[in-house]
Amino acid sequence: MSNAEEQVTQSILCIPVQCESIDALKILIVGKTNGEYLVAGNILMNSQTKNFFEIQFDEHDEQMQQAFTYAGKVTGISDSCLDQIADHNYVVYLISNDIGLEGARALADAGLAILKTAGLGVKVESAGKAFDRESWEQLVNDDEYDRLFDLFVIYSLTNEDGSVYSCGMHNLGYKDTIVYGEEFQDAASLIRIFCYYQLLEDPEIMPGQTFSPEVGAPVFVIEEESDPPYKDHDLFTNPFGMWKMERVGTDN
Template sequence: MEAPATTGNPVEIVLGVPGPWPDTDQIGRAIIGSSERLFFAGAVLIDTQSDLIVELEVVEHDPDLRRAFELSANGRHSEALLEAIDAHTFTLYLVGPGGSVDAAQKMMDVAGEICKAGGLAVKVESSGLSHSAEGWRELIGKKGMLALFEGYVTLVRGDDLFYSCGMHNLGARDASVPGSLPSDEAAVALQGFAQYLLLEDPKLESGSTFSPGPEYPTYRLEAEPCTVFGEGDLLFNPFGWWRLTPV
């Protein structure tokens, strides 16, 4: 899905929820019938509990959607879920404000209501990560910063570095480590650092150091702009990146 037109907010969260609704009229009926908090108004959804207004785009069956969910799973989706996604009739794309923990939680809650209305799974288009409907609802039940991290942030191996993707949804910088590191060591560094940013909100600057634990290397930090993705890309992080280099 292409990035939505800018609305002045530097971050838009986009969540795709496929489902087996027989027609567009049934989408509205399903939402109204299953959710006490969502008001369905055609092109928008209004969450009466948080006053959040979410743009809604309804897209007909996409034959490539199963593959997109296969590639974006953090682990592996069950074959039954993938078959259900392959047979979906519509996908509801929810577009709303991001760039803060509060905004990300509100968007997570709205997508959870769509899952209650028959949604099969959730794909975070603004990070490239996907979850089953059951897994998404479990994250909502957990609440808290780590649940949001698990919901919105993924780790990626590029040509010459490992990096996190999706921290902008929560209002924070992403991070990268050299691609020469062992994958398990890179994952520990990136996950540990991202969670440190979210839980501790430390005051960092270029030259600061970080270590995920006494048995792991220490990394020197360098603040950089996001260059892996261009402006206008849903994966672009306007807050920038931290480059972590072992010292």
């Protein structure tokens, strides 16, 4: 894993809400969480863990339902959730600079607190992935690290050249992965397994090493990707970098 202390990035949640006013929402957050979360200025703080996040409030966004529809395709977001989002009157953004597994867990918990207060759904702006309330809560309440992967990472994006890649691993403090020369389902499965391996084992990976998802399966060589697909997209750019995986024996 790259040295996070040398990198600067953010994890961002977008949460449309239905409430009387921003001031009313701030009061509700305290009441609905029994004082666990407090809002002071542009800071949301967990009074128990002392974790804090930047919090921003915006007015109704006409494009919000469309954005959730697109970002919710991979998660199967419900039509009822999308209908509710169309009627939101404010938008909450939670911004965290605490990148890594523990920071992601804290941000996921904070997002759930806003959902339970007045939230209608959650979109991970720094991955392009959206959830309805029930799905977010179910995943947050599972303590396994792979659930953080399911919350913050997409692993099945495709390029015109047929390569398949992940987006959002920087939310967890790791590089993303791109796979060349494989069928879509095989590539997506390889990316998911490789990402899980990193989250569970935190191995030291060096360019030139090889990886196989299981005994008897194809072997892939790992290299640095010099041209990530979303290098010009501020929210998706991974400052840790991206691993490139190709089957051993493939001509480059």
